[in-house]
Structures are given as C-alpha cells and as structure tokens.
Amino acid sequence: MPTPGTSALVVELPAAEGLLDAARAVNPALVRPGLSPHVTALYPFLPAAQLTESVDEAVTALAREHHATDVHLTELVVTAGFVAAAAPALQPLADAVCAQWPDVLPYGGRFGPRPPVHLTIAMGGTEAENREVVAAAETLLPITGRAEALHLVVLTEQGWQLRLTAPLGTPAR
DSSP: OOOTTOEEEEEEOGGGHHHHHHHHHHOGGGSOTTSOSEEEEESSOSOGGGOOHHHHHHHHHHHHTSBOEEEEEOOEEEETTEEEEEOGGGHHHHHHHHHHSTTSOGGGGTTOSSOOOEEEEEESOOHHHHHHHHHHHHTTOOEEEEEOEEEEEEEETTEEEEEEEEEOBOOOO
16 A cells, blocks of 8 residues: 555546446445546656655656547456556556656566556456456446546545646647
C-alpha cells in the first residue's frame, strides 16, 4: 500500500469508469479508492518533499512533447490477483517519463525497467473474483478514452490530491 508522501504521474481515462464499476460490483475492495480510472506513467514518482517548481516545469515540458491521443482498451491482462486493460498507446509517454527520471524505478523495479502500461481494473482478488471481473469487463470492451493530460498526484492523509495537470501537446494540423 502506498504511504502518504508518495506521488505518481498518471493519465486519467474517465471513459473506463465502467470497468472499475464492474470490479466494484464483484467486490468494492478490488478497486483502489481515490483516483479516477487512469494509466500510470510512473509510480512511485518522487517523494512529495522533492516536488519542486522545477519538477513541475519538467513534467509540463515533457507532457507538451507528447500528443493528446485516443487510447483504445481492447485487451485484458490477467495475473494472480490482478486484472487490467492494456494501454499500449501510452507506452511512449511512460517510456519518456522513465527516461526523464531514470533513477526512479517504475513500481520499485518489481516489473523491470519498462513495464507495459495498463489501466488497473481490480487488485487483490481471488481467482473466482478475477473470473467474474474478466467476464463483466469483456462485455464492455472495446473502450476508447482520450488521453489529454499528465497529472502529478500526491497521496496525503486525506487521499490522493492533484498537484499538477500538464496538458499533452496537440498534433500539428
């Protein structure tokens, strides 16, 4: 479990709320509270005490270098206690974030230096719960959401709080 002072860089995908609702219907404890559906670019990010104006500026500059994009959720990823939707359209953004902060290992290094990006639907479920979540989620796919911003969020005693919204760049026309 994350502790207060932890931060993360995420891309919200509100269009995927139905996937989280499907998991909540099986067991509300499967869905982490406090954030809307999102794809994580880097977690954990820097400790809150290290977040400065220059970090905010670097996040904003990096976001501007990446285009707003449609994210198509079409495939589920299932492992023991975990159900997610693959979000490969956001891999270049996550890779750029990790390259910008190479000393910050995604997920503390548990999944290697370049974990596949995904939208977590359910965590901590039993095999039976995962099967129920998968069955419900499959009926909702495909889902397309628009990635428009990179958000820097910080966990406080009151829950996840938004520190910065950095709009993604827009493609030239």
